[in-house]
Amino acid sequence: MKLQWHTCVSAAVGLLAGALVVSAANAQESAVVYKAELSPLNSKVTGSDASGEATFTVSGDQLTIRISVKDVPPSIEHWQHFHGFAKGDEQAQCPTVKDDTNGDGIIDLIETEPKAGTTMVPFNADPVAFAIPKNTYPQSDVNGSYTYEKTVSLKALETAFEKQFPGQELDLDRRVVFIHGVPSSTKLPSSVASLGDIPAQVTLPIACGAIRKSGN
Numbered sequence: 420m421k422l423q424w425h426t427c428v429s430a431a432v433g434l435l436a437g438a439l440v441v442s443a444a445n446a447q448e449s450a451v452v453y454k455a456e457l458s459p460l461n462s463k464v465t466g467s468d469a470s471g472e473a474t475f476t477v478s479g480d481q482l483t484i485r486i487s488v489k490d491v492p493p494s495i496e497h498w499q500h501f502h503g504f505a506k507g508d509e510q511a512q513c514p515t516v517k518d519d520t521n522g523d524g525i526i527d528l529i530e531t532e533p534k535a536g537t538t539m540v541p542f543n544a545d546p547v548a549f550a551i552p553k554n555t556y557p558q559s560d561v562n563g564s565y566t567y568e569k570t571v572s573l574k575a576l577e578t579a580f581e582k583q584f585p586g587q588e589l590d591l592d593r594r595v596v597f598i599h600g601v602p603s604s605t606k607l608p609s610s611v612a613s614l615g616d617i618p619a620q621v622t623l624p625i626a627c628g629a630i631r632k633s634g635n
């Protein structure tokens with residue numbers, strides 16, 4: 420009788436533990452996380468090795484974008500986006516020194532395009548509005564750090580994205596994150612190209628990371 424009771428209790432404890440494990444697994448399953456480890460670009464211009472991490476957490480209809488960087492030029496605004504290919508299913512990649520096709524020692528925005536594609540989603544005050552040249556990007560502090568965090572409706576972003584890039588889906592794991600920007604006083608050779616009439620100092624890539632689905 421005593422033995423039976425004991426068996427019964429341990430079975431109940433076992434069931435409870437099982438239920439806890441299952442519910443923890445469900446909670447993990449409901450959020451999908453993508454990550455990009457940011458590596459420096461054009462350190463010779465910036466004078467420091469920018470680094471950081473971008474995470475994209477999808478939970479139901481919510482996409483939370485969190486970008487944390489350090490060792491970027493201090494006290495200026497930093498444009499940041501994900502870039503990718505607007506046609507086909509090519510995987511965007513971060514550029515390397517080999518992509519400095521004009522050999523001026525600087526990888527400018529235009530030189531990143533064959534590897535990384537085009538500017539897609541802005542991580543500014545309103546990513547869904549797709550206003551790329553808008554001064555609502557984060558500003559670094561005096562130590563050259565900042566953290567950007569924004570939660571948007573996934574559906575709203577997907578709808579706006581398809582309007583901008585017909586036939587394309589967000590496909591985060593085919594994209595790369597770029598951080599841009601050096602002080603406007605930075606002297607750059609005239610060979611450094613930019614987008615339209617936007618100063619090359621604003622669009623100069625200073626960090627990049629490929630977005631990948633996270634293991635956890």
Ligand SMILES: [Cu+2]
Nearest residue numbers: 499500538597
């Ligand atoms: Cu960009």
